[in-house]
Amino acid sequence: MARWDPNARERLERAALELFVRQGYDRTTVAEIAERAGLAKSTFFRHFADKREVLSGGDALVRLLTDAVAATPPGAGPRQAVEAALAAAGERAFTAERHGAVRERQQVVAANPELTERELLKREALATALTAALRERGTPDPAAGLTAELALLALRAALAAWTARPGQDFTGLALAELAALCEAAAAL
Structure with a gap:
């Protein structure tokens, strides 16, 4: 994966929402969200404290x-x-x-x-x-x-x-x- 990922936050938000809708919030992991967005799990945590935050919009x-x-x-x-x-x-x-x-x-x-x-x-x-x-x-x-x-x-x-x-x-x-x-x- 690239060291700098454009629109990482938006990609993570979009991936999370797609997964939450498809398989449910409780059954979705941070690792799955990051993978769906094409990013590393550590990138997720640079933008959000936890998976609840990905829905909050800050x-x-x-x-x-x-x-x-x-x-x-x-x-x-x-x-x-x-x-x-x-x-x-x-x-x-x-x-x-x-x-x-x-x-x-x-x-x-x-x-x-x-x-x-x-x-x-x-x-x-x-x-x-x-x-x-x-x-x-x-x-x-x-x-x-x-x-x-x-x-x-x-x-x-x-x-x-x-x-x-x-x-x-x-x-x-x-x-x-x-x-x-x-x-x-x-x-x-």
Whole structure:
């Protein structure tokens, strides 16, 4: 194998997902993932701590959302900031090209209690990071935390609808979900 392997991380992620779908998460080893990707097992561990991490995407979604919040113009309110974050997710993370892989990942996670628990911990970390990003823009508590939670509820609902029906626009789904949630919260 080559000393330097281009796109090793992506190849490992793709190989892992293919194997998890085909033979199950529990029955797939790190060695099999590395072999499927055409890489050494040691290369796997340069990119991921364990096989659970290969599904996590690292902190990419956290960075994507928080960067979008931070880049929102200064006069925009917290809702506009999270709308920008949801739009960024639709433009970069939940694209038509990635639909099949995202759907398969969701199925693998849902079929494994250990991964489902890890996903819940990741959601909590995402809520914390999004709340902090809103606070940094000057959104006070409890509005920062509430806005972050509403955005994440919209993200989850949009993701469920988007993975169930190919061809839909994730951003449109997410913004519609956020609008419905904001309307429901205002009616309380």
